[in-house]
Amino acid sequence: MTFRQTFGILFAGMLMLGIAKQMHAGEAEQRHCSNAALQGDYSFTTTGTLNGVPLATVGKSTFDGKGSFQSTETLSDNGVISENLPGTGTYTVNADCTGTSMISTGRASNFVIVDNGNEIQAINAAPGTVLITVLKRLFTNRWPDFAR
Template structure:
């Protein structure tokens, strides 16, 4: 074999060993479909918390409602909430979301609230926590409609 052929074959072999682990890592990601992992309507499961501070909008909090994801990074959340006994019904907020390949994600809503979440690889459930200062609010959600709707 000529030195050129050996050099080319050696280079190809080296590139294979360098590129293969990267391809395997991407293929092994639990949520390779990313935003498409969340698709359909989900129901809130025991969201509870506390908004720290004084004045309106602070105190113990709970909510119940649905959130719909379109699989393309858009969400619509309609709920009723009780914050320190003050009831708000039929509130709707919208906002973008991102699902990462490792099944973690973020959601920002039109009311200025922000969330981190972890979704099951099949998209059936996720747990979330609000990440805004002064908020101690978390919960879970489970899909109750077909993800293809």
């Protein structure tokens, strides 16, 4: 066997080992979500239309990690402002980090958890409604100095 043949076989073997190792590492990095993926406080904004009327909200939701949440929001419904509106709801998170939620008013949403649970992107699931919500985890590292 020539040096070139030996080198080719060694190179191919090393390449295959490297690919196999990367594939195994990729499998280990796959995440499997559950309701516990949503726990703690998130700020949120919603924009879009509800029955053809412009709507926007800003607020805070607290998820319990067991499938329930509570929210407080300020709402602009066609320019009419309502403040400190309370709400409750339930949610279910699938293993692939997608899920559904239902708020107490009966509106359902579909969502996906991204950025290691630091963000949730959602869309209202009602026909004729275009409402997009983005939730972001509050204070992921530590309580901020300005809040002491």
